[in-house]
Amino acid sequence: MTKPLEGIKIIDFTHVQAGPACTQLLAWFGADVIKVERPGSGDVTRNQLRDIPDADALYFTMLNSNKKSLTLDTKKPEGKEVLEKLIRESDVLVENFGPGALDRMGFSWERLNELNPKMIVASVKGFSDGHHYDDLKVYENVAQCAGGAASTTGFWDGPPTISAAALGDSNTGMHLAIGILTALLGRDKTGKGQKVAVSMQDSVLNLCRVKLRDQQRLERVGYLEEYPQYPHGEFSDVVPRGGNAGGGGQPGWVLKCKGWETDPNAYIYFTIQGHAWEPICKALGKPEWINDPAYKTAEARQPHIFEIFGTIEGWLADKTKFEAVDILRQFDIPCAPVLTMKELANDPSLRASGTIVEVPHKKRGSYLTVGSPIKFSDMKPEVTASPLLGEHTDEVLTSLGYSKQDIFNLREVKAV
Numbered sequence: 387m388t389k390p391l392e393g394i395k396i397i398d399f400t401h402v403q404a405g406p407a408c409t410q411l412l413a414w415f416g417a418d419v420i421k422v423e424r425p426g427s428g429d430v431t432r433n434q435l436r437d438i439p440d441a442d443a444l445y446f447t448m449l450n451s452n453k454k455s456l457t458l459d460t461k462k463p464e465g466k467e468v469l470e471k472l473i474r475e476s477d478v479l480v481e482n483f484g485p486g487a488l489d490r491m492g493f494s495w496e497r498l499n500e501l502n503p504k505m506i507v508a509s510v511k512g513f514s515d516g517h518h519y520d521d522l523k524v525y526e527n528v529a530q531c532a533g534g535a536a537s538t539t540g541f542w543d544g545p546p547t548i549s550a551a552a553l554g555d556s557n558t559g560m561h562l563a564i565g566i567l568t569a570l571l572g573r574d575k576t577g578k579g580q581k582v583a584v585s586m587q588d589s590v591l592n593l594c595r596v597k598l599r600d601q602q603r604l605e606r607v608g609y610l611e612e613y614p615q616y617p618h619g620e621f622s623d624v625v626p627r628g629g630n631a632g633g634g635g636q637p638g639w640v641l642k643c644k645g646w647e648t649d650p651n652a653y654i655y656f657t658i659q660g661h662a663w664e665p666i667c668k669a670l671g672k673p674e675w676i677n678d679p680a681y682k683t684a685e686a687r688q689p690h691i692f693e694i695f696g697t698i699e700g701w702l703a704d705k706t707k708f709e710a711v712d713i714l715r716q717f718d719i720p721c722a723p724v725l726t727m728k729e730l731a732n733d734p735s736l737r738a739s740g741t742i743v744e745v746p747h748k749k750r751g752s753y754l755t756v757g758s759p760i761k762f763s764d765m766k767p768e769v770t771a772s773p774l775l776g777e778h779t780d781e782v783l784t785s786l787g788y789s790k791q792d793i794f795n796l797r798e799v800k801a802v
């Protein structure tokens with residue numbers, strides 16, 4: 387089956403997570419992604435948090451599937467020459483070096499555009515160009531703090547909290563992928579490449595837009611009725627942390643189920659969707675609440691919402707999280723069990739859909755990874771193993787016209 391991005395050649399100058407997540411997605415969809423890595427060491431994640439000695443770490447294998455690996459020292463003149471050849475025949479260059487690193491290497495946007503005016507140059511940085519912090523190097527948690535996620539996550543009586551979800555890294559990579567695909571479509575119309583830049587701060591903030599909504603509501607009316615602080619607590623002039631409260635128009639909370647005393651994940655998320663109040667009362671065996679003025683409307687319920695959640699927890703006390711959801715789904719109540727990584731890894735539905743896949747690897751044996759979360763009717767992205775360091779160096783150099791002797795010479799000067 388032909389994949390939509392087949393024929394698109396990408397120089398993958400990315401490392402760690404934000405950039406690799408982007409290029410991995412494009413590789414799944416058929417792009418020829420050539421990861422350029424420093425000879426001898428490669429992407430730092432190959433060595434980070436290793437679980438098997440001498441085999442690439444899962445951090446690397448789970449972000450670099452379907453790619454080729456070319457080792458190249460792009461600070462040496464011989465390495466620069468190879469890179470220039472590659473640039474002339476590629477469609478996209480993606481990078482997430484620290485600020486200014488590509489310029490210092492001699493490959494500014496102007497130079498890249500001169501070498502290949504049709505090439506799209508895509509970058510991830512911590513902060514956008516011109517921002518007063520644009521000289522900073524940034525990792526995931528730094529971005530979550532800078533983008534508004536940390537100040538609005540956690541409980542009101544605890545410190546700002548980091549989400550386990552990679553809002554700064556993989557999320558930024560997904561934004562960049564959208565930018566690259568847009569620029570490729572644009573190039574079809576204009577024939578010209580362009581620079582695509584995404585900052586981690588902006589990408590986190592884009593996911594925190596409801597909190598920016600709340601800041602404006604707070605400034606106008608002085609309170610936020612869906613937060614646990616309402617109506618009994620106090621509001622300051624900034625959006626507070628709301629614990630596990632529902633972020634939209636319906637209250638929700640994480641509720642204890644049977645076994646919570648010993649199992650830290652014996653919980654469900656329960657949402658009280660306004661129009662589902664009647665089925666909720668029926669499911670809980672509380673028909674008297676349906677028309678009780680103290681419960682009938684969302685407004686009436688809000689002052690004693692935690693008392694309501696307490697009653698629901700009473701109902702949940704003799705049900706596992708799975709049993710509870712199986713009952714509640716019959717009443718059309720939005721809810722889910724709190725699932726652990728172990729449960730997700732073994733979920734037969736996720737295996738069947740290709741969301742969790744097992745991939746054979748030359749050194750590791752097989753490992754689990756996350757497959758494409760995007761499903762297509764005409765294509766099933768297949769996940770293949772991440773490359774060993776320099777696995778495709780000879781193949782790529784040969785395709786650029788280098789002879790065996792040339793490659794030997796490049797190795798002699800440690801340029802590849």
Ligand code: CAO
Pocket residue numbers: 401402403404405422423424425458459460461482483484485486487488490491510511512522523524525526555
């Ligand atoms: N050959 C020769 N040199 C190479 C090379 C290659 N193949 N690949 C990289 N290098 C060099 C770079 O040119 C750079 O050199 P100089 O600093 O001397 O100019 C050097 O390696 C280090 O690059 P770096 O600044 O990107 O690396 P770092 O480990 O110090 O910082 C990170 C890492 C992630 C903080 C930084 O890259 C960054 O802020 N990136 C942008 C934001 C980002 O994507 N962060 C998310 C990472 S995922 O959590």
